[in-house]
Amino acid sequence: LQRVVLIDEVDKAPPDLPNDLLDPLDRMEFQVAETGAWHRAPKALRPVVIITSNQDRQLPQAFLRRCVYHHIDFPKEPELKRILSAHCQQAEDRLRQVALQRFLAVRALLEAEGKPPSLGELITWVSALHGEGVRELPEELWTLPSLGALVKRKEDHARLGAQRLQCGRVGGI
Numbered sequence: 001l002q003r004v005v006l007i008d009e010v011d012k013a014p015p016d017l018p019n020d021l022l023d024p025l026d027r028m029e030f031q032v033a034e035t036g037a038w039h040r041a042p043k044a045l046r047p048v049v050i051i052t053s054n055q056d057r058q059l060p061q062a063f064l065r066r067c068v069y070h071h072i073d074f075p076k077e078p079e080l081k082r083i084l085s086a087h088c089q090q091a092e093d094r095l096r097q098v099a100l101q102r103f104l105a106v107r108a109l110l111e112a113e114g115k116p117p118s119l120g121e122l123i124t125w126v127s128a129l130h131g132e133g134v135r136e137l138p139e140e141l142w143t144l145p146s147l148g149a150l151v152k153r154k155e156d157h158a159r160l161g162a163q164r165l166q167c168g169r170v171g172g173i
Helices: 017-027 077-087 093-111 119-131 154-163
Strands: 004-007 029-031 038-040 048-051
Touching (some): 077 093, 093 119, 093 154
């Protein structure tokens, strides 16, 4: 039975991890730290190894030469709506819709700086809004409730305030 090995967000691991993976990946031999057990994949059943990265830092060339790269674009609005519907089912449709519009405005503003909020932050934010019983969202991005769930850096909060960006009214909220 062939297996899949997931190494998630390798760029956030200690800097030496990618180079430390070279030999185990070449030999297809792994030790499970929690049990101490060694596992070696027979040639016919070599696992598919999926390694994710947010490109927060450059990975070593020796490591990258052994990888097949596949970029996944940030989801477009229709896909974001489906994702929010699946992950934030308890939140009203209207709240999800307006929150998504505000999120896209924040993301567009902060994208130029290279640190826009992510999909995970959108889901967390909408969940927080719902959990707090938020029924209305202001048009002014810098006054959004639970903004800290969406925007993580102090300078990004300041950028939102300095821009005084206004979003269009959506769905009567």
